[in-house]
Amino acid sequence: MVSVGSADRYLPDTVQQAVKILVVGAFGVGKTTLVGSVSEIEPLRTEEVMTQASIGVDDLAGMSTKTTTTVAMDFGRITLNSRLVLYLFGTPGQRRFWDLWEGLAEGALGVLVIVDTRRLEDSFDVVEQLELRGLPFAVAVNQFPDSEWYGADELRGALDLLPATPVVVCDAREHASSVDALISLVEYVSASSLRTPETTS
Ligand SMILES: Nc1nc2c(ncn2[C@@H]2O[C@H](COP(=O)(O)OP(=O)(O)OP(=O)(O)O)[C@@H](O)[C@H]2O)c(=O)[nH]1
Ligand SMILES: [Mg+2]
Numbered sequence: 001m002v003s004v005g006s007a008d009r010y011l012p013d014t015v016q017q018a019v020k021i022l023v024v025g026a027f028g029v030g031k032t033t034l035v036g037s038v039s040e041i042e043p044l045r046t047e048e049v050m051t052q053a054s055i056g057v058d059d060l061a062g063m064s065t066k067t068t069t070t071v072a073m074d075f076g077r078i079t080l081n082s083r084l085v086l087y088l089f090g091t092p093g094q095r096r097f098w099d100l101w102e103g104l105a106e107g108a109l110g111v112l113v114i115v116d117t118r119r120l121e122d123s124f125d126v127v128e129q130l131e132l133r134g135l136p137f138a139v140a141v142n143q144f145p146d147s148e149w150y151g152a153d154e155l156r157g158a159l160d161l162l163p164a165t166p167v168v169v170c171d172a173r174e175h176a177s178s179v180d181a182l183i184s185l186v187e188y189v190s191a192s193s194l195r196t197p198e199t200t201s
Contacts, residue, residue, distance in 0.1 A: 009041055014082040020107050021086050021182065023074070024130070025114035026122035027093035028063050030142040030172035032074050034114060035090040038178045039076025046072035062118050062144060069094055073104055078179065086182060101129070110189040111137035112181060114172065117147045120158055127159050136192055138166035138185035140178075164188070 023031050036043045047068035060066060074090030089104050091097075105111070111130055115123045130137050139159065141150075150158070152167050161167065166188045170181040 011079065011085055012082060015079065015085050016083045018085045018087060019109045019186070021088050021185065022101075022105050022108040022111045022135070023088055023090040023114065024101065024111055024126060024137075025091075025093060026116070026119065026126055027069070027095075028060070028066055029093060029114040029116040029119075029123070031090040031093060031114050032070050034112075034140075034142070034170075034172035034178045034181075035074040035076040035088050037173055037175050038078050038088065038182065040079060041077050044073070044075035046070055046074070062116075062146060071097060072100065078182065080179075080183065080186065084186075086186070088182075098129070105133065105135060108135065110185050111135050112185050113137050113139045115139055115141050115155075115159070116144065117141055117150055117155070118144060120150075120155075123159060127161070136189050138168065138181070138188050140172075140181035140184075141167065141169045142172045143169050164192075 023035055025031050032045060032047065036045070048071045049067060050069050070090065070092040072092065074088070076088040076090075077085060078088065079085045089108070091101050091104055113123070113126060113130065127137075127139075139155075139161065141147075141155065155167055156163075156165075166184045168181045168184045170177040172178055
């Protein structure tokens, strides 16, 4: 999170476009962390302490400090430039809450998929869900200190991504790095929407 003060809460008059972005990913990949590090307003979080229901279901390997999980949504805002503001909606990662994605995705221009390469297989279904729903997305690899290093092509192969789908590496705790990931998504979605059906067919 950047500074939080009343001066930051109001949008400049120059803002012409407000865009909704969904932040999705498997359990514990860093969605809440990213929305929080990016947001220029106090982010809204719906964290609950993980309960017995989580034991044996959610893999906490590599997340010794994680005690809570998102049960409804994260919300944040970032003014990318004087004309464009992004509203970020983070989803819950636990599978039992995936039904909420449908509602949260309504009206979203694009999706940032956060991936943890230490548990890459957890992300297969996430990517599949987005492809089924036809939502444009970019992949942001949240690099943890003990993450294995995958080349972009290897990762694309493993996640079965289309050649045009952006893949970026970020640190969800870092504002600048996370904003860069969002910019990659916005650039991709803007470029795709500029292509008319005539030029793509
Ligand atoms: N080292 C490191 N730790 C991180 C990073 N991102 C998140 N964490 C930690 O990893 C854990 C998971 O982060 P969350 O942001 O809660 O993940 P989430 O995807 O929102 O999790 P759910 O809502 O439960 O699905 C937390 O304990 C974070 O402090 C990162 O980039 N590096
Ligand atoms: Mg979360």
